Amino acid sequence: MSGPSVIDVLTSAGLPSHDAMNWASSEPLGTQDLASDRSAYGDYWAAGARLLSALPKRPARNASERTAAEAILSVTRAARDRFSAAHARTVYDELTAGYSRFVRLEELVYMAADVVPGLVPSQHEVAAEAALDQRDKDGVEIDQGLFISRILADERAGLHLCHAMLLPRGDSAEPAARFAAEGTLDLGAVRLERHGRTVHLTAAHPRFLNAEDDTTLDAMEIATDVAILDPASEIVVMRGGPVEHPKYRDRPIFGAGINLTHLYRGAIPYIWFPRRELGYVHKIFRGVARPDALPDDVSGFGIEKPWVAAVDTFAIGGHCQILLVMDYVIAAADAFMTLPARKEGIIPGLANLRLPRFVGDRIARQAIQYERRLPCDTPEGRLICDEIVAPQDMAASIARVVAGLTSSGAVGAIGNRRALRIGAESIDLFRRAVSLYAREQAFCHFSPALISNLERNWDAQNRKL
Numbered sequence: 001m002s003g004p005s006v007i008d009v010l011t012s013a014g015l016p017s018h019d020a021m022n023w024a025s026s027e028p029l030g031t032q033d034l035a036s037d038r039s040a041y042g043d044y045w046a047a048g049a050r051l052l053s054a055l056p057k058r059p060a061r062n063a064s065e066r067t068a069a070e071a072i073l074s075v076t077r078a079a080r081d082r083f084s085a086a087h088a089r090t091v092y093d094e095l096t097a098g099y100s101r102f103v104r105l106e107e108l109v110y111m112a113a114d115v116v117p118g119l120v121p122s123q124h125e126v127a128a129e130a131a132l133d134q135r136d137k138d139g140v141e142i143d144q145g146l147f148i149s150r151i152l153a154d155e156r157a158g159l160h161l162c163h164a165m166l167l168p169r170g171d172s173a174e175p176a177a178r179f180a181a182e183g184t185l186d187l188g189a190v191r192l193e194r195h196g197r198t199v200h201l202t203a204a205h206p207r208f209l210n211a212e213d214d215t216t217l218d219a220m221e222i223a224t225d226v227a228i229l230d231p232a233s234e235i236v237v238m239r240g241g242p243v244e245h246p247k248y249r250d251r252p253i254f255g256a257g258i259n260l261t262h263l264y265r266g267a268i269p270y271i272w273f274p275r276r277e278l279g280y281v282h283k284i285f286r287g288v289a290r291p292d293a294l295p296d297d298v299s300g301f302g303i304e305k306p307w308v309a310a311v312d313t314f315a316i317g318g319h320c321q322i323l324l325v326m327d328y329v330i331a332a333a334d335a336f337m338t339l340p341a342r343k344e345g346i347i348p349g350l351a352n353l354r355l356p357r358f359v360g361d362r363i364a365r366q367a368i369q370y371e372r373r374l375p376c377d378t379p380e381g382r383l384i385c386d387e388i389v390a391p392q393d394m395a396a397s398i399a400r401v402v403a404g405l406t407s408s409g410a411v412g413a414i415g416n417r418r419a420l421r422i423g424a425e426s427i428d429l430f431r432r433a434v435s436l437y438a439r440e441q442a443f444c445h446f447s448p449a450l451i452s453n454l455e456r457n458w459d460a461q462n463r464k465l
Helices: 003-012 017-025 034-053 063-095 105-115 123-130 142-153 155-166 170-182 217-229 260-264 272-286 318-323 351-359 361-369 391-406 410-424 427-445 448-458
Strands: 184-186 190-195 198-203 235-240 307-311 314-316 328-332 336-338 387-389
Touching: 003 017, 003 063, 017 034, 034 063, 063 105, 063 142, 063 155, 105 142, 105 155, 105 272, 142 155, 142 427, 155 272, 155 427, 170 184, 170 217, 190 217, 198 217, 217 272, 235 391, 260 448, 272 318, 272 427, 307 314, 307 318, 307 391, 314 318, 318 336, 318 351, 328 391, 351 361, 351 427, 387 391, 427 448
Parallel strands: 198 235, 235 307, 307 328, 314 336, 328 387
Antiparallel strands: 184 190, 190 198
16 A cells, blocks of 8 residues: 555544644555664654554544554564565574574564564564454464564574474473373373373364364373373374264364364464474474484484374364374264364364365365365275274274384384475475465454354354353
8 A cells, every 4th residue: 555545544533633644654665684674663653553452442443543563563564574584584593593493483473573663563462452342453473474484484584493393391291200200191182191112192172173263272282292201102192072962972073173262352463383393293293302413304303103093073173183193093983073164264273285185186275265074984085094983992993003113113103204204394395395385374363254253154153262
């Protein structure tokens, strides 16, 4: 949008023409060195924020005020992306002290807000929107997505961030010690039990069909760390526990994907999405990293184990995505898989990258873009599921499969994992895929289409947290 039209839009919403003109004329149209741009762009973003704060909050805006707010957000967002395109690597270098320390994603974005004010939202700005329904947010977190995408797009910075997110979490040490001593661990949303040389990881979010949300993510990543690092086991089995829903009461369910009620109510922050992909899902696929070596399958190895998924009832959305990083999938004969991304209006994790490897491009497109349901016990379902069993035989089948996968020792199984992985999805390919995902998901997360899709397909406005 050109300067004069921006001014017209802002003054039509009742903003002072002097302030609108000063702000529009101060926009930095290029980039220079970091110090100069930090000052020029910072002043511009701060002036835009003042104009935005002079408007009513989003639910109370009239049509002219909505248009003005969208103009301010759009133009300042473009400036932020322009800044990040030029300086993301240098900013990352500063945040990590020249790559000498690892910083997790959820810390990195707020550290960036301190060193380059206005580039990404501060904790206070995110918290101010956190209590709002998704439809009532201005989407300040989109700027986190733009910044993260630019970091990941840079090879050196992106691989360093991937490495940081593959390291064991600091708060995993104490639960790991408890599990080593007791062989059980209850993290609320996830339970771990050791049976012989096997760790059983069970999702436990029964009220929401074992769906994932901001109350489950930390527990799942800690559980993943503990399971992988446990020295007394060789393999991990993931399964969903029984649920409370009247239709499925007391039946085990692998999982219903993202918690759509929480999504609609604004209870899932944007950062949840890249954290999930860079964190526990990637750890299942590639293992837990060591500080001195990025697990790239050639020059540096992490610590990893084979994973088996036991699919009861259904694997929807994010839980279908999980199957694409598993070494072996056992599914009940009555179970099915779906990726209802179109109905939700979001990107289905890295399913766009991984699903075509299993079912081919056409079926992958049908599943992602046209909601094709894949019953596990069909030719298409068997391209993802290795074995179909009667629901009542699941426990016996798990025991038999685990015995078969470990009969030749864990070393061979892990070596074969690495050999298969290097041709299918190098860590550099992963990095580039998550760079795109971080950007696209940010816009999807705050799109009006997301709200209308959830209301139309999920009756979200009538559901409770």
